[in-house]
Amino acid sequence: MSFRKVVRQSKFRHVFGQPVKNDQCYEDIRVSRVTWDSTFCAVNPRFLAVIVEASGGGAFLVLPLSKTGRIDKAYPTVCGHTGPVLDIDWCPHNDEVIASGSEDCTVMVWQIPENGLTSPLTEPVVVLEGHTKRVGIVTWHPTARNVLLSAGCDNVVLIWNVGTAEELYRLDSLHPDLIYNVSWNRNGSLFCSACKDKSVRIIDPRRGTLVAEREKAHEGARPMRAIFLADGKVFTTGFSRMSERQLALWDPENLEEPMALQELDSSNGALLPFYDPDTSVVYVCGKGDSSIRYFEITDEPPYIHFLNTFTSKEPQRGMGSMPKRGLEVSKCEIARFYKLHERKCEPIVMTVPRKSDLFQDDLYPDTAGPEAALEAEEWVSGRDASPILISLREAYVPSKQRDLKVSRRNVLSESRPAVAPSSARPGASTSATSVPASIPSGGLTGAGEARKLDEVMQELRALRALVKEQGERIGRLEEQLGRMENGDA
Numbered sequence: 001m002s003f004r005k006v007v008r009q010s011k012f013r014h015v016f017g018q019p020v021k022n023d024q025c026y027e028d029i030r031v032s033r034v035t036w037d038s039t040f041c042a043v044n045p046r047f048l049a050v051i052v053e054a055s056g057g058g059a060f061l062v063l064p065l066s067k068t069g070r071i072d073k074a075y076p077t078v079c080g081h082t083g084p085v086l087d088i089d090w091c092p093h094n095d096e097v098i099a100s101g102s103e104d105c106t107v108m109v110w111q112i113p114e115n116g117l118t119s120p121l122t123e124p125v126v127v128l129e130g131h132t133k134r135v136g137i138v139t140w141h142p143t144a145r146n147v148l149l150s151a152g153c154d155n156v157v158l159i160w161n162v163g164t165a166e167e168l169y170r171l172d173s174l175h176p177d178l179i180y181n182v183s184w185n186r187n188g189s190l191f192c193s194a195c196k197d198k199s200v201r202i203i204d205p206r207r208g209t210l211v212a213e214r215e216k217a218h219e220g221a222r223p224m225r226a227i228f229l230a231d232g233k234v235f236t237t238g239f240s241r242m243s244e245r246q247l248a249l250w251d252p253e254n255l256e257e258p259m260a261l262q263e264l265d266s267s268n269g270a271l272l273p274f275y276d277p278d279t280s281v282v283y284v285c286g287k288g289d290s291s292i293r294y295f296e297i298t299d300e301p302p303y304i305h306f307l308n309t310f311t312s313k314e315p316q317r318g319m320g321s322m323p324k325r326g327l328e329v330s331k332c333e334i335a336r337f338y339k340l341h342e343r344k345c346e347p348i349v350m351t352v353p354r355k356s357d358l359f360q361d362d363l364y365p366d367t368a369g370p371e372a373a374l375e376a377e378e379w380v381s382g383r384d385a386s387p388i389l390i391s392l393r394e395a396y397v398p399s400k401q402r403d404l405k406v407s408r409r410n411v412l413s414e415s416r417p418a419v420a421p422s423s424a425r426p427g428a429s430t431s432a433t434s435v436p437a438s439i440p441s442g443g444l445t446g447a448g449e450a451r452k453l454d455e456v457m458q459e460l461r462a463l464r465a466l467v468k469e470q471g472e473r474i475g476r477l478e479e480q481l482g483r484m485e486n487g488d489a
Contacts, residue, residue, distance in 0.1 A: 008305060011362060012281055012296055015334065017310030017350050026050075026063060026345040027070040031317050036086045036136055037180065037223050037270045037287060040318030041345065042098065043338050044090040045326030047112060049098055050345055051085045051318075052077065058085035058102045064116040065326075076117040078110055080124050086136045092323070093145050093372040097125075099162075101135030107150045109162050126165045130158050137181060141188045143387050144379035145372035149191065149205075151179045157193070159205055161376045168380060169205050185228040186277065189384045192234050194224040200236055202252050206382065214255035218246055223270040229297060230277035233259070237271035237284060245271055247284065247295070249303050260303040264293070274321040278367050279334055281307070283350075285319045292319075292337065292348070310348065314341050324367040329396045334363055358478055359396040361485050366391050 032040055032051040040051045043065075051060045058081035063071065083103030091097035096112045108124035131152035141147035146163040155178065157171040177196035184191045190211060192202045200217040201210055218224050220239025227235050234250040244266045248258040264271075269288035276283075282304075283294045292310045297303060320338035327333045335350035352363055369390030374383055 010296055010305065010307070012279060012294075012307055012334075012352065015281075015294065015307060015350055015352055017292060017348050019312060019339075020347045020349065024068050024347065026068055028073070028343060029061060029071055029340075029345055031340045031342060031345075032084065034084045034086060037272075038087045038136065038318070039272060039320060041320030041338050041340050042088045042090050043320040043322050043326075044095045045323065046095045047090070047098075047116070048320070048338060048345065049078075049088050049090065050320075050340065051088060054079060054084070057082050058100075058104070060085050060088055060100060062098070062112050062117055062121075067116070076120045078112075078117070078121045080108055080110075080122045081106065083134070086134060087138050089138050089140055091140050092142060092368070093140075093370055095370065099138045099140065099148055099150075101138040101150055101152075103134040105129070105131045105134060105152070107131075107135055107138055107148070107160070109148070126162055128158075128160050128162070128165065128167075130160075130167050130170070131156060137179065139182055139184065141379065142184050142186065142368070143188045143373040143385050144376055145374065146376045147188070147379055149182060149184070151182050151193070153178060155179060157182065157203075157205070161380075163376060168376075169208065171203065171205065171208055174201065174203060174208075174210060180223045181225050181227075183227040185232065186230050187384045187386050188379065190228075192226045192228055194226040194236065194238075196223075198224070198238075200224070200226045200234065200250070200255075202234070206380070212252050212255055214250065217248065217250070217258075220244075220246075222268075225271060225273055227273050227275055229275060230280070233297075235273060235275065235282055235297070237273050242266070243268075245286070247271075247304060249297065260301070262304055262306075272319060274319070274335075274337070276324070276335060278324055278365050279363070281334070283321070283335060283337070285316060285337070285339075287317070288315050290315050294350075310350070312339075312348075314339075314346075316340060317342060324364075325369065325390065325392065325395070327392075329359065329364055329392050330357075332360060332363060358481065359393050361482060364392040 029050055030053040032053055042049045048063045048065055049060055057079060059077040059079035061077050081102035081104050085100050085102050087101045089099050099109045101107050107128040109126040111125050131154055133153035135150050135152045137151040139149050146161055148160045148162050151157045155175045158167055159169040161168050175195050180194040182191050182193045190202055190204055194200055198216045200214045202212040204211050217236050218238025219241040220243055222239040224238035229235055236248045238246055240246050245264040247262045249260040250258050267286055269286040272285045274283040280297045281294055282297060283292055285292050290312050294307045296305045296307055316339045318340040322336040327336055332352045332354045333349055334352055337348045339346045339348055354360060366389035368387035371388045373385035373388050
């Protein structure tokens, strides 16, 4: 009996990664050498921010996305910290606002000018002081405006109202050791954290209570990461007792056993997970690796499905991920990463190969937009709200239209309106067409030229009518396709 291997169907099975051309990279950036397991990079649809080496303090570079090529050594930086910057995060509700945490024990929030920096930025909008040791984690609330979480090496998590510069909540008794990372859930009612004591905790910040805890989620001593998925499950990366790198998926209702556990390899670098809630794909990048692995998370066992690996030659120092609304929808781009080398930043585009030029509804469901669902005060009062979604269809730009070749015979079917019959046959008697005023009559010598001009004008009208008709037809087909995909037809 022959057994045929059944391949699992997935629209993301053929996703492939591709680095951009050299002239679209950001060259000559001195990426920070701080020994901290941060991404060192943050990106949004307008700006790229990279933590860089700075003498006598801490600094990071903010570049408009269009400023590719070699970056001048004298390019202005954001340089208000007195110690090295450890983490940066763009505000999801304002593309010009970024927060930074530093070894100088402060969190600073910066407003970047609309067109980027023209001189060094040394004055933050807000300075948040409350940590007694270096601040290694800053992350914005996903749905409430001006709510920022910071975590430091003092094992304290602070939640701030940036609009009033006040401390909302101080969680100082929940973590007995260094906090590796913090991740909000979809509506910002809970967050999960990975800690050096090998525990993953789910915490309600407003009550200051521990909702669930899993000790020894990964038994290895190296750094772990934990992130919330859109359906409330928790995805973790870490190390086994034998120092093999692992991925695991957990159900917060029952943290006794992981829903899935996979071993990857025995490399040293901490695994940084990036999650796309719209496609349920997790991209895992190892610090010091030269590859990005990606997995699809589903509701059926084995839950974590390996898709593919993007491999390059150079190891990565850090990585930034573009929000969905900054991607090129017309090229079926489902993710874009900004990979930090020692001296440059290289964008890597993840694409789903599709033959059709139409907008792909299944790849681009409505995604979180830049509008905040709640004000800080509403969130503090106990309200929760899911992100306000936007459609990416408006961002869709049809690909360049193919050149329309018009044959001399009538290519239109009988059911379509007839256009300019005189253009169908060379030499046919042409209707009297006025010569455009822009062409002087003296330039036409003889009736032959006049007839040729008439024919050109007729063809031009026929072409216009054909293009208009085809445009309407494409619109109708797109409408039908959308209804079929949504199950309306």
